[in-house]
Amino acid sequence: MKRYQFRLDPVLKVRKLKEENCRMELGQLITELNRIEDQLAHDRDQIDNYYKIQEGGLKNGMSGSQLQAFPMLIAAKNKNLELLERDRRRQEQKIADKKQELAQLRGDLKVMENLKEKDYEQYRKALNKEIDQKVEEQTQNWLNHKDK
Numbered sequence: 341m342k343r344y345q346f347r348l349d350p351v352l353k354v355r356k357l358k359e360e361n362c363r364m365e366l367g368q369l370i371t372e373l374n375r376i377e378d379q380l381a382h383d384r385d386q387i388d389n390y391y392k393i394q395e396g397g398l399k400n401g402m403s404g405s406q407l408q409a410f411p412m413l414i415a416a417k418n419k420n421l422e423l424l425e426r427d428r429r430r431q432e433q434k435i436a437d438k439k440q441e442l443a444q445l446r447g448d449l450k451v452m453e454n455l456k457e458k459d460y461e462q463y464r465k466a467l468n469k470e471i472d473q474k475v476e477e478q479t480q481n482w483l484n485h486k487d488k
Contacts, residue, residue, distance in 0.1 A: 344463045352452045359445040366438045373431045380424050387417050 346352065394410040 344460060346456045346459055348452065348455065352449075352456060355445065355449045355452055359442070359449050362438065362442045362445050366435065366442060369431060369435045369438055373428065373435060376424055376428045376431060380421060380428065383417050383421050383424065387414055387421075390414050390417070 390410055390413050394407070397406065
């Protein structure tokens with residue numbers, strides 16, 4: 341009997357490739373989300389530092405023009421935080437969509453793998469049946485030959 345070959349193997353390979361690509365894209369989206377969250381934390385820390393520097397400058401004496409710079413810096417950082425929060429929400433939505441897509445691709449791949457397993461079981465049963473028939477024939481031939 342010929343060697344086992346799954347007829348839909350090319351389709352299975354394509355589905356595995358799609359799933360792997362989706363996983364890589366999801367990883368890139370998560371990496372981008374982490375970068376955004378790191379930037380948010382960094383900007384929040386900078387705002388705290390601006391307040392500390394401003395308080396230190398007021399204690400030691402600071403000109404009015406220098407004092408005016410801090411509210412502008414803080415306002416700019418707050419605006420940047422708003423933009424980063426918007427980007428973070430968008431990124432989280434993209435991740436949720438990609439996870440849903442990955443779940444669909446995993447389901448499709450699982451269906452194909454189950455089909456392959458069933459096909460292989462049928463092949464194995466047919467092979468075992470053929471082997472059993474050959475053994476039975478050889479046994480019958482041996483018994484017939486022995487009796488003569």
